[in-house]
Amino acid sequence: MDLCLVSRETKEGGRIIVEVDGKVAKIRNLKVDGRPDGFGDSREKVVAFGFDYCYWSVNPEDPQYASQDVVFQDLGTEVLSGAAKGYNICLFAYGQTGSGKTYTMLGTPVSVGLTPRICEGLFLREDDCAPLPSSCRIKVSFLEIYNERVRDLLKQSDQKKAYTLRVREHPEMGPYVQGLSQHVVTNYKQVIQLLEEGIANRITAATHVHEASSRSHAIFTIYYTQAVLENNLPLEIASKINLVDLAGSERADPSYCKDRLTEGANINKSLVTLGIVISTLAQNSQVFSSCQSLSSSASDGGDSGVPSSPSGTSSGRGPSQRQSYIPYRDSVLTWLLKDSLGGNSRTIMVATVSPAHTSYSETMSTLRYASNAKNIINKPRVNEVRPSSEVLVWYSLHQVLLSFSLFITNWEPDTYSPIYMPWRLCYLSDLLLKGRDFSNISVYQNHLERL
């Protein structure tokens, strides 16, 4: 987990109570500090939290100041390399309002954040990969969750009333938003245009309903598909990258919201549930690790399962069954991020905090959340789609025909020539068999054209 600090409250005269020491973030309790040796007070003066990375971005003059580029070099490149290998990735920013979530995820025109840098990296990577036997297709979508309603930020309705989309669950692909628009992008400029369009819609929507933007969660998703040749056979590697800018976490504290859950519209149910999901997953992961160490001597060779198993009622028959139920479906955000939070995705949580003493309890709560989330064990897996045997037959046939035609005519085939028919048929049959996205054809078409 990662920690990022911002300067807003220091400008308002707050005393700095957070410091970063390598990969450790330390927070000082001034109330305990005020008493001689903290006598009669059981609270810690300084509490330290260890993370994978800690960033200090309070003062640009400071030698340890972490710029957007430093954050990208650590986290953004991890996202890019994971996506290239075919993992689903989720990167989300969590923290109190004004602590720098949007700054970290999106940035400003002069200080570009993680999302645009990751998009740029995907296109650079594609250019880098050009001589390799691969070709990529990139699609994006952008949605907002506000008061448990999902809105497409890239497809606005003509009517004044914003329309909402439904979340559904596919038995294999998991939860998805029905009717969410996906946009094919072929260069960085197109992504930035869509990103800006979505951000503008997000802000407009927030003003329209008279709420601060911090009350909505924005999820920018990149669908990155690569067509590669492995041992001369076609293979598709797909990765979904979720980049999430969450609402302010002050509404995530269950004690803050407990009495108000029934108030409905005013409560950010998604953040409350996210907190519950994170702490339950962390607990389950701890149970899971202790189970593993307990059972290591009695190794039965079986798969002990992911700690996020939704079937979590306790029956007392074994330690693995003491795992708690995870209420993903209690909120739209956690349902949509189900795989990212406790499933097959690589997930990075960026916790942003204010260093000012006035934010002590919020900062403490965010650091505890991040520390908790660090204990979650996911089981990332590569998303590969291998062609069916029928497709392979077609593909081999095509290869033979292509070599034969080149041999006989010594002629450069163009994509519209009849010689491409078998190849087309082979992917059509694949589509028919698997019911996959028709545009996959273009990925392979590009791919073959590059060979």
Ligand SMILES: Nc1ncnc2c1ncn2[C@@H]1O[C@H](COP(=O)(O)OP(=O)(O)OP(=O)(O)O)[C@@H](O)[C@H]1O
């Ligand atoms: N590391 C930083 N360096 C410089 N300015 C920053 C930094 N982090 C945040 N800011 C600035 O602080 C202000 C608040 O940041 P930001 O909008 O990112 O907060 P937020 O956590 O997204 O808030 P909200 O939950 O309300 O959306 C912005 O003007 C932003 O540009």
